[in-house]
Amino acid sequence: MNGIHDMGGMQDMGPIQYEKNEPVFHARWESRVFAMFIAAGAWGRWNLDAFRHTREVLPPADYLRVSYYEQWLSGLLDLLVRRGLLTAHEIASGVPRPGEPKASPPLTADKIPATLPNRIHAHRDVGVLPRFQVGQRVRARNIHPTGHTRLPRYARGKVGTVYLDHGVYVFPDTNAHFLGEKPQHVYSVRFAARELWGAEAAPQDSVYVDAWDDYLEPA
Amino acid sequence: MTPNVAHGQEHHDHEHQAVPSDPTLRVKALESLLVEKGIVDRNALDALVDTYENKIGPRNGARVVARAWADPRYKARLLADATSAIAELGYSSKQGDRMLVVENTPKVHNVIVCTLCSCYPWPVLGLPPVWYKSAPYRSRVVIDPRGVLREFGLDLAEDVEVRVWDSTAELRYLVLPERPAGTENLNEEKLAALVTRDAMVGVAKVAPPQAEGRS
Numbered sequence: 001m002n003g004i005h006d007m008g009g010m011q012d013m014g015p016i017q018y019e020k021n022e023p024v025f026h027a028r029w030e031s032r033v034f035a036m037f038i039a040a041g042a043w044g045r046w047n048l049d050a051f052r053h054t055r056e057v058l059p060p061a062d063y064l065r066v067s068y069y070e071q072w073l074s075g076l077l078d079l080l081v082r083r084g085l086l087t088a089h090e091i092a093s094g095v096p097r098p099g100e101p102k103a104s105p106p107l108t109a110d111k112i113p114a115t116l117p118n119r120i121h122a123h124r125d126v127g128v129l130p131r132f133q134v135g136q137r138v139r140a141r142n143i144h145p146t147g148h149t150r151l152p153r154y155a156r157g158k159v160g161t162v163y164l165d166h167g168v169y170v171f172p173d174t175n176a177h178f179l180g181e182k183p184q185h186v187y188s189v190r191f192a193a194r195e196l197w198g199a200e201a202a203p204q205d206s207v208y209v210d211a212w213d214d215y216l217e218p219a
Numbered sequence: 220m221t222p223n224v225a226h227g228q229e230h231h232d233h234e235h236q237a238v239p240s241d242p243t244l245r246v247k248a249l250e251s252l253l254v255e256k257g258i259v260d261r262n263a264l265d266a267l268v269d270t271y272e273n274k275i276g277p278r279n280g281a282r283v284v285a286r287a288w289a290d291p292r293y294k295a296r297l298l299a300d301a302t303s304a305i306a307e308l309g310y311s312s313k314q315g316d317r318m319l320v321v322e323n324t325p326k327v328h329n330v331i332v333c334t335l336c337s338c339y340p341w342p343v344l345g346l347p348p349v350w351y352k353s354a355p356y357r358s359r360v361v362i363d364p365r366g367v368l369r370e371f372g373l374d375l376a377e378d379v380e381v382r383v384w385d386s387t388a389e390l391r392y393l394v395l396p397e398r399p400a401g402t403e404n405l406n407e408e409k410l411a412a413l414v415t416r417d418a419m420v421g422v423a424k425v426a427p428p429q430a431e432g433r434s
Binding site: 005006007008009010011013014015016017018019022024025026027028029031032033034035036038039040043048052055064068069070073076077080085086090091094095096100102103104105107108109111112113122123150151152154166169186188193196197202204205206207208209210211212 | 242243245246247248249250251252253255256257258259260262263264265266267268270271272276317319332334335336337345346348349350352353354355356357358359361362363364365367370371377378380381382383384385386387388389390
């Protein structure tokens with residue numbers, strides 16, 4: 001969707017807000033939201049694409065106003081309810097539904113050093129043929145999906161060159177909506193800065209975008 | 220065709236969760252509920268926070284960079300297959316996040332962003348700083364990288380080629396900064412101590428020994 005999150009190329013968002021000696025978390029609740037998201041994610045009820053989309057559908061003014069981990073909290077609550085781990089009533093009351101046996105958490109402390117909790121698991125070793133070759137000129141398609149997508153607006157309709165073939169990955173546009181993985185090749189595509197931004201850009205500069213097969217067409 | 224997936228059906232029939240001004244109490248209540256139901260384990264939460272506050276951070280990436288500076292064969296492996304080369308040092312696994320390392324030289328400057336959200340190479344840099352996740356950086360670094368880098372105090376010469384890497388997929392990027400002059404006699408540990416998070420994102424250079432500040 002053409003949401004506020006897709007902000008590459010926008011201007012007037014203000015100066016970079018640099019904080020010296022920044023802590024990993026700015027409040028205890030941020031660290032708990034972070035950890036709860038990872039631990040609840042171990043149930044396998046959702047995927048990272050679905051989580052990203054929960055933040056994208058925040059009302060645009062809220063997206064810009066609230067802090068990063070407030071976005072996470074909102075997304076976590078959304079997924080917990082929508083994917084059946086909690087009910088809205090339980091969240092409102094703070095009390096578990098009566099009569100349910102206590103579950104066993106899939107992620108326990110002893111598993112944490114070994115499992116590297118950030119593993120994304122989006123790569124697929126399946127025999128899908130690439131539609132494009134390294135060195136080939138490609139155009140990012142002029143598409144405007146209304147759901148989740150990872151093709152930034154600034155690249156759409158622009159011509160670039162395939163720089164690398166990263167192999168086969170799940171397709172976020174379907175995976176985020178639990179409509180299947182649709183595995184396909186992802187390429188690093190080099191776009192000249194002048195192709196994206198016009199003659200004001202330095203002639204030698206470029207932006208590399210990782211793009212799925214379905215985002216590209218021959219140029 | 221890329222499907223226009225059923226956003227309306229999936230999302231317009233549930234209320235967006237309102238975000239309270241101070242989430243402290245709400246987060247406490249949520250944690251108690253999840254623990255009581257057995258959905259999460261409180262010790263696991265503590266261990267996760269400890270891992271990202273104390274164990275996984277830019278020191279990991281700095282050791283990767285220092286090894287690459289000190290050992291040309293390691294550097295060649297790192298540039299050819301970063302996932303495996305970083306796994307050699309124990310910071311990731313071959314089955315974990317796919318990594319790419321891009322090398323800065325006197326003629327090429329690389330900088331990393333995630334314009335769409337906050338993708339960042341956790342295994343080598345830990346969790347991203349707020350500026351990396353915020354609108355000013357994400358919006359502007361693709362259209363005006365030289366201006367953004369000047370805000371960080373890094374003024375690139377006109378003839379340098381700037382490459383911006385937008386982390387739109389599940390590949391995670393790390394910049395291999397230029398090794399500063401005057402470090403020929405430093406061992407790996409001392410080299411690693413010079414390497415900053417900002418240099419590995421590409422918004423700074425690594426300062427020579429004794430120089431103060433981030434750039």
